Amino acid sequence: MYVHDAFDRRLIAERVEEFRDQVRRRLSGELNEDEFKLLRLLNGVYLQLHAYMLRIGIPYGTLSSAQLRMLAHVARRYDRGYGHFTTRQNIQFHWIKLEDLPDAMADLARVGLHGIQTSGNSVRNVTTDQWAGVAPDEIEDPRVWAEVVRQHVTLHPEFTFMPRKFKIAVGTAAHDRAALRIHDLALRLHRNEAGEAGFEVMVGGGLGRTPFLAKTIKQFLPKHDVLSYVEAVLRTYNQFGRRDNAWKARIKILVHDLGAEAFGREVEQEWQSIKDGALALDDAAVAEIAARFRYPDYERLADDPVELKEARAGDRRFETWHRSAVARHRLPGYAIVTLSLKAEGETPGDATAAQMDAIADLADRYSSGEIRVGHEQNLALPHVRQQDLYPLWRALDAIGVATPNVGLVSDIIACPGLDYCSLANARSIPIAQDLSRRFRDGDLARDLGRLHINISGCINACGHHHVGHIGILGVEKNGEEYYQVTIGGRADEEAELGQLIGPAVPYGEVANVVEDIVAAYVELRERPGEIFIDTVKRIGIEPFKERVHATH
Amino acid sequence: MTSPLHQKIKVTGPVVVTANRLTDGAVIYRTASGQWTTELPGAAVVTTSDAAMALLTAARAEGVRVVDAYVAPVDLSHGKPRPGNLRERIRAAGPTIRLPAPEAANVHVCA
Numbered sequence A: 001m002y003v004h005d006a007f008d009r010r011l012i013a014e015r016v017e018e019f020r021d022q023v024r025r026r027l028s029g030e031l032n033e034d035e036f037k038l039l040r041l042l043n044g045v046y047l048q049l050h051a052y053m054l055r056i057g058i059p060y061g062t063l064s065s066a067q068l069r070m071l072a073h074v075a076r077r078y079d080r081g082y083g084h085f086t087t088r089q090n091i092q093f094h095w096i097k098l099e100d101l102p103d104a105m106a107d108l109a110r111v112g113l114h115g116i117q118t119s120g121n122s123v124r125n126v127t128t129d130q131w132a133g134v135a136p137d138e139i140e141d142p143r144v145w146a147e148v149v150r151q152h153v154t155l156h157p158e159f160t161f162m163p164r165k166f167k168i169a170v171g172t173a174a175h176d177r178a179a180l181r182i183h184d185l186a187l188r189l190h191r192n193e194a195g196e197a198g199f200e201v202m203v204g205g206g207l208g209r210t211p212f213l214a215k216t217i218k219q220f221l222p223k224h225d226v227l228s229y230v231e232a233v234l235r236t237y238n239q240f241g242r243r244d245n246a247w248k249a250r251i252k253i254l255v256h257d258l259g260a261e262a263f264g265r266e267v268e269q270e271w272q273s274i275k276d277g278a279l280a281l282d283d284a285a286v287a288e289i290a291a292r293f294r295y296p297d298y299e300r301l302a303d304d305p306v307e308l309k310e311a312r313a314g315d316r317r318f319e320t321w322h323r324s325a326v327a328r329h330r331l332p333g334y335a336i337v338t339l340s341l342k343a344e345g346e347t348p349g350d351a352t353a354a355q356m357d358a359i360a361d362l363a364d365r366y367s368s369g370e371i372r373v374g375h376e377q378n379l380a381l382p383h384v385r386q387q388d389l390y391p392l393w394r395a396l397d398a399i400g401v402a403t404p405n406v407g408l409v410s411d412i413i414a415c416p417g418l419d420y421c422s423l424a425n426a427r428s429i430p431i432a433q434d435l436s437r438r439f440r441d442g443d444l445a446r447d448l449g450r451l452h453i454n455i456s457g458c459i460n461a462c463g464h465h466h467v468g469h470i471g472i473l474g475v476e477k478n479g480e481e482y483y484q485v486t487i488g489g490r491a492d493e494e495a496e497l498g499q500l501i502g503p504a505v506p507y508g509e510v511a512n513v514v515e516d517i518v519a520a521y522v523e524l525r526e527r528p529g530e531i532f533i534d535t536v537k538r539i540g541i542e543p544f545k546e547r548v549h550a551t552h
Numbered sequence B: 001m002t003s004p005l006h007q008k009i010k011v012t013g014p015v016v017v018t019a020n021r022l023t024d025g026a027v028i029y030r031t032a033s034g035q036w037t038t039e040l041p042g043a044a045v046v047t048t049s050d051a052a053m054a055l056l057t058a059a060r061a062e063g064v065r066v067v068d069a070y071v072a073p074v075d076l077s078h079g080k081p082r083p084g085n086l087r088e089r090i091r092a093a094g095p096t097i098r099l100p101a102p103e104a105a106n107v108h109v110c111a
């Protein structure tokens, strides 16, 4: 849990009052839309197809139960009773009225939540592994470093109007759960040969119209230099990034045009001039931030308590869920529990106010009041005693967040698409819902194993389709919805961009094509247990292409 | 830059002028009497570029109440205007997916 200080709270409260005045001036006509748009985008307020949307950042995906309850309250009081968790550890409310926004923001500010820097050409929410602080494979808690960076770039005048938006992610574990390589800037903590921990710095990743995976510009950056180095990257981008063409303004284009090496040299030069200045971190400063992350008073427990063993042996549904949703914790006797927001036929990432309230209560009871939000649009409870898993499961099952499909074919990532988004070409959500019904058979899904489907409603790629094992992108052809399908993408430590398997197909054909790809995989895999993405890696996309062409 | 007043709009069929309402973002249409309605059948339908431009210019002059006014196609084959493409259909009718039902506590029953 992160504890906000008085400075954070005052800053957010002041910002809300400023926005209240801006809304008042807009409603009275004192500000025109062009003037106001700039201001609302500084606060995470978009205008979509049917209504305003408020996006709220959830730094490093950590929520307290009080914060989740407040999100439920905002959903209920100012919106239509639900919220949508996004691929960047944010939540969006899709139906909020302009005149209600200041009050909603004031309520959120009471628990330290806000929409500052969730839109516009700013440094966006700094994201990380949703298992931060509890994953057995991490070197240390990445949130400390995410917070070091967040504090520095929040409302930093130099980085408020950059050439384009800028997304940073931090990872400290062996397995990348934060999709590092698709970020503008990614910091990966690892150990060198001497056993010291330092950051690999990667820049220029991003999806959209011109997708690139981030390239490494520094293999080993001492931890205490992280702030000055991030500053040097941002300054270099700010100076050389294109401002004349929005499609070419992201750092990925600059890194591609200059070459990673040349870009790295520019950064290095800038860095040398500032690295020993005010941004050099000392142990005390880092310790002060680390101290704001509070852990529960863990008990000394053993793995596999008798209650758990009995429940697993005695209840098949529980056992199935346990295999899907429960992950190892760094401490014995504890577990990390993923809550699937991907129930059959529902909207990926949506949670109702009632679900949010119930999850907040369960977090208080079973997870020291803490909830995590992951980029896969699921939630997690990070501190659950293994002996509590059975009663927890029953409660989660009762509110519809215990579908045993975590990481499986129906755990689909999807952006809001044309049902909400004014930039969309095509719908995403109904495609996801259709696929979740087609693959409702849990035994089949488990036999298929890990398989990530990602769907975006336009080339902006909010659904990260390029890095889906199967990626689906909505395009428009003569006024009709068409979809391009790629395979072979992945977002983890072996990140790859997917490749097209054929021409775009109409709306009604998408699920059939996916079924054909899956059927081809079952035939082509070397053995059960070779997961889809490994089969594609082993044999390439051609055999899949042939198969899909033959039937469509 | 060309002034909006001198811009040409390509009109190949019946069109309306639509926008989002400033206060809540709701989808609205310009009526023949210079008002706004949330019901597409009440919208003024025009078929020429000049008429569309005139409607749009008048709509945009009302920057206080509306946001992002633009010209959208409609389909008159059933008599009353219907949205002319999928985006406009979704704007008019709302998301094509089932939304969570409002909670009981939120439903106000009018006596």
Ligand code: SF4
Pocket (backbone or CB within 6 Å): A415, A416, A417, A418, A421, A422, A423, A424, A425, A456, A457, A458, A459, A460, A461, A462, A463
């Ligand atoms: S990918 Fe496109 S359609 Fe989907 S949310 Fe992003 S901008 Fe909207």
